[in-house]
């Protein structure tokens with residue numbers, strides 16, 4: 001996983017709340033091997049018409065946003081299904097961070113596992129950022145993870161919260177399994193006790 | 209005196225493996241469900257050279273990609289190579305990693321959230337994860353059950369545990385008897401319409417109250433299933449005699465002495481009187497009317513007796529923008545009575561509403577009548593299908609003009625290629641009405657099985673209570 005420390009990049013404004021997982025990547029692409037690249041599946045129905053031709057008006061199809069590495073959007077981004085493809089497509093497009101007033105139940109969790117930084121800022125701040133980006137297309141935003149700050153095009157800084165463990169893992173590019181392995185002894189002990197307490201759950205006796 | 213505990217707290221605390229100072233908890237997972245989708249997790253294990261810690265705590269079910277017609281020739285009969293590969297890949301992964309597997313020709317096959325409860329793989333007090341957001345269905349048994357992404361699936365496969373932060377709790381209390389024609393689907397749509405698609409955000413919902421207590425397990429599953437549509441991590445309902453009666457004797461329910469031991473634990477689970485929830489919401493069942501969605505999120509639900517909303521009456525600019533966009537996509541004009549909205553097809557299926565009671569309710573509406581728009585039924589599981597056939601429901605549906613298909617996720621999400629035609633308007637018993645979910649430009653109206661059956665008869669959104 002690529003570590004996340006600090007980026008300064010073009011940010012694309014996407015003015016809508018409740019961007020759902022089906023919108024981020026339609027189900028039919030989720031059968032493709034990850035190695036093929038998910039870049040072109042991102043926002044497929046918004047980016048391409050029925051003949052597969054690009055729709056010129058969609059924000060990520062326009063210059064300079066084709067090169068955006070930050071997305072600034074509305075509340076509840078990534079709501080809907082648990083599909084991690086909705087993160088793979090964003091990451092493959094080149095986006096390293098999404099700034100929103102909030103995320104759907106799975107999105108932030110899935111993002112952390114793939115080196116994508118979900119930044120939650122208050123609604124007014126996100127709105128302000130989007131307005132600035134509309135006013136000056138191609139303006140850059142800086143996100144600095146060590147200091148937990150977003151710096152807008154006008155130089156204003158916004159502080160964001162992130163759980164210390166998430167931050168540590170992102171900075172180091174570590175996934176959760178590597179961390180959990182440090183708890184092997186606790187896990188073994190717990191498992192023995194739990195299996196003894198609720199023996200009917202110990203194994204699935206599946207026959208066949 | 210100890211502070212009274214919620215059911216959620218009791219289940220959570222039984223599963224804590226380790227805790228970090230920063231508030232993250234390593235939680236043990238009792239059962240994990242996978243379908244064809246999260247193949248990335250198995251690929252990842254293989255890449256890292258890892259094995260599954262407890263293969264017999266997993267279960268793999270083929271559901272998203274299975275066709276609903278022409279299943280006689282098994283996997284070989286699937287024409288689309290991409291779809292066939294997805295189905296084969298799950299079988300290969302299950303075999304290679306030693307995971308119990310239910311495939312295309314297994315009599316237990318069905319949508320995993322329907323199959324789990326049928327086989328008693330979901331039981332009170334468990335923590336259950338699944339590679340799908342509607343894993344919340346299992347919360348109906350008094351379990352903490354939630355969906356996870358593919359990386360988290362990989363983590364559960366490798367460690368049988370998951371890092372989580374303590375969520376908040378929301379109790380939704382519904383009291384009173386349900387009026388005639390009103391189903392569990394209407395109750396959950398009414399709840400979501402009230403609290404919104406972000407209303408449950410960061411919360412575990414416990415559904416309580418006399419309406420919920422009077423519900424069958426199948427109705428409770430419909431309620432918990434759609435918790436995710438309110439943005440909640442999970443939904444749960446305290447186990448009671450209804451729960452135990454449902455579980456007893458099923459394939460994987462504990463037996464004999466173990467059954468008694470399990471019962472003793474299960475009875476300690478319900479939230480104690482005076483337990484504190486972070487948020488409380490109450491609804492009166494008496495006020496609930498059959499619901500339909502008019503827009504593109506599940507909170508865009510209204511009583512079928514209402515009209516298409518007018519953006520100019522929205523309370524905020526954001527709400528106005530949402531209504532405008534939704535109406536544009538749905539091709540609806542403000543003020544149009546919902547019962548005047550024509551539909552092109554009807555889908556009865558999905559893990560929300562394709563269990564036997566749902567099919568019985570739909571059959572009761574169409575019995576002896578003819579439908580006027582194309583419609584098909586994909587039962588929630590192969591077992592549901594067999595049971596319905598034993599009861600003669602298939603003949604009722606076929607005589608009315610429905611197609612009677614095999615069990616899969618089907619037109620809920622279209623992974624198997626079951627899409628509506630571009631731009632069509634579909635009355636659907638599935639949980640989600642997102643843009644393009646049922647096919648490109650397809651306009652989905654979510655509703656209960658009897659309401660969908662009524663729409664199939666009239667070719668319009670219809671108040672099932674007005675049909676004679």
Ligand code: SF4
Nearest residue numbers: 342558559617620621
């Ligand atoms: S039926 Fe629909 S909601 Fe249920 S598991 Fe399948 S795709 Fe998901």
